[in-house]
Amino acid sequence: MANFIFNTTFTINDSAQQWWIQWMHQNYVVAIKNVAPSASVELYAIDGTATAGSRSYSAMWRCTTLQELGAVRTESMRQCQKLLALQGERCLSFSTLMRGLPLETP
Numbered sequence: 001m002a003n004f005i006f007n008t009t010f011t012i013n014d015s016a017q018q019w020w021i022q023w024m025h026q027n028y029v030v031a032i033k034n035v036a037p038s039a040s041v042e043l044y045a046i047d048g049t050a051t052a053g054s055r056s057y058s059a060m061w062r063c064t065t066l067q068e069l070g071a072v073r074t075e076s077m078r079q080c081q082k083l084l085a086l087q088g089e090r091c092l093s094f095s096t097l098m099r100g101l102p103l104e105t106p
Contacts, residue, residue: 003100004069006061008076009046013054013090020083020091024059028079032061036071039063069097 012020029041039061046056061076063069073095080093 004063004066005098005100006063006069006072006076006095007098008059008080008093008095010057010059011054011092012057013087015053016087016090017055020057020087023083023086027082028059028076031079032072032075035075036061036063036068039068039072073097 010020024043032039032041041062042060044058044060046058059076061072063072076095080095083091083093
């Protein structure tokens with residue numbers, strides 16, 4: 001079984017953090033679960049990334065198929081565009097794709 005992680009890192013202005021947390025739970029997570037119900041998500045605050053006036057967070061979606069990964073990626077991009085339209089530079093994001101590797105030595 002394949003193991004993929006679709007990660008989106010968010011840099012959130014201090015003045016928008018409470019709004020963003022609510023938006024994540026009520027919009028972002030719900031929208032992605034609607035298109036990829038078996039994908040699981042974990043939300044993290046990224047330590048050591050606080051800069052003057054902002055902090056970084058990560059949403060990590062675990063996917064087991066390429067189809068599920070594609071659905072998560074497409075909907076995440078759609079939701080991040082909505083976030084940018086609503087909050088502008090107060091809430092920025094970028095995404096990366098990670099694939100699990102075996103820990104055994106070759």
